[in-house]
Amino acid sequence: MLLYKLWRSFIKEILLLKRDIGGIVIIFVMPLLLIVTITLIQDSTFKNLEGSKIPIIFIDQDQSEVSKNIKAELENSKTFQLLTNFNEKSAQDAVFSGDYQMAIVIPENLTKDLNSNIDSKVQTIVSSFGLEGDSAKVKTAAPKAKEIHLYFDPATNAGFKNSVMNSVNKMVFEIENKKIYKAFQDQLGTTENLDENKNLISFKEITPKKGEMDVMPNSVQHNVPAWTLFAIFFIVVPLSINLVKEKSQGTSVRARISPTPYFVHILGKTFTYLIICIIQFLLMVAVGIYLFPYMDLPAFDVSGKMFQLVTVTLFAGLAAIGFGVLLGTIADTQEQSAPFGATSVVVLAAIGGIWVPVFLMPEFMQTVAKFSPMNWGLNAYYDIILRNSGIGGIAKELAFLLLFYLATVSISIFYERKQNAV
Template identity: 60%
Template structure:
């Protein structure tokens, strides 16, 4: 029995050696993908965080509010304020045209008399409150009867700008204006009630936000593009063995190789076991190559290093069981398919679909509810969660055990169905 198994493995190795194109797909394509996608995503991250984005600013106010907005934009380090184009002062119409043509991503238009009208409105409100308490200062010039219309700070966005960027900018501008309004209210009360120059109101923020992230050796673990892309595209590469594996099984059936093997006699389970062992070795080589790229090549490309200290054994375990799930799916597809024209397109398409719903391309939390539920049926989602447990959540073997069990169960069910289907077909 052992001899038959070893011969089956040897046969699979010979088939792979003859298929140079298949080997290129299995080993070279995933490496190109992981480098390309990680470079693109890391460059996008750096563009947002490190490189200053030019922002057109039309200041029709020339008051405290516009001054504060400029200071906040400069201090953020993310924006470069542009007030002139070709030595010409920017107007609202120029800013709108430039942004809508895609030359700039954002323009901020501050309306006239925003600072002075805000102060008048605050004075009205404060005077109204104080008069209700019988504390209105009769020496102050009353502004009760002056009608002050609401003001709009206009934001022009390039139509191609992402929604997340728009929401981030709107939130930041709104926060700035709110802080200015609050300070104006405090200052006006201070002016009406205060004695001397000592402040009677504490204007420091009472509520703040603190991000708590996991720590190792008192160092914060900050996830990066490499920690997300290496496991994600490793799984994509591992599951792509479905295509050559299913094609080889169909070839064996169409060329009569499988019939000759079984008449030796060799049980179909031994044939499957030989394929499983061979392709499992391929999956592990793919995994080790991807990890080597993350550890040794990425630093030379200016990307973060993949930290695998004390994690390699658990990561290899996840890769092993992910490989089993992929092989089980490939065996099932190759057993059921009648022609290569059926197995190849269906195998490639199904892998892409499993990757899409499994969170390889788009995070599961960003999907619609129905797709979040659907993601739970994807073996790639199980493998990806297990990798994240190890790399990002510092999980141990117990934490990845549920995902490993699901991957193993998927392999057992798929191969059992394949063996049962083949047995029934030959009986007929």
């Protein structure tokens, strides 16, 4: 008998959804548009695409060894397209007006003054050891340090600025090191090969492997789970609106006086919207697997992970449904539930790391993110997709999502009984 009542409650929810076909289409279509758009925009962040070079202005007033080395390094980076038909004033105007991201200006006599500076310091060091020998020269005042001017568009991202400045510093440091080695060789009269180009310490990135191939994270692996989660939580809006409609149309009154327990109506909504969540997830995965390769994007790999991903989707769907039930129970009008539901989902997405990675947030917001159900779901997805975890590895996140559902539904039932107590 209870199963029959649950079935009838499920049919009622389907009939309610059929009356708002436009809203259901938006629930499915909007996330698909978001995932395609955002992934295309962010793809260059995860891989360096040929032909996607950033145009920057390069002005060489030195025209000698150091400036040529810097120019060669920038060109070999395959990141920048160098524009050279500017002077410093026109470059400054072009960058500050937003026409270009940045300009690099190499000063006059950079190579000459650098050589003189190094020679002067090396002579001082060698002289202090009494090793002047035949190579000793008359000491001259060391020239002042030279400045390479970097102009950035005021709207340029701070991370991009730091990256470029670190790269230029690294290039100049390596050039100075080579010249210092060479100066010591000249002063000491040695012909030993000091292997100038070999670093004593280097970095090697160790990545997860699948067979013999390195597994490199890409934009698809980050965006499919993130925007799937956003889509799942967006069902808060239609769910809360339907609950408010039931109150305004008297449906909730008939439900209360019927012999069917109120929690059965909640379970009917839960099963209905869980089906919607699964459909959303399958659509997102289908886009990642079949559509993205035609858009020159990596295919979404779910091999051996589908069961775990569906499990996370079910638990994330429960958390979203619980939140929607709570909002629809507390709200009195659609004007309250609709905007608050949409805004709260965006806020939860921002807090949970959908828009900005949690590690980039201030410390206080990183703490707040730990209490966001979207963050639990996102971490569970990432653990499976990027860290190859099993169900055991995401048990904590699944438990949090389930507890969130139970807590919100319990509060909703308690609030509903209190409001309608005679």
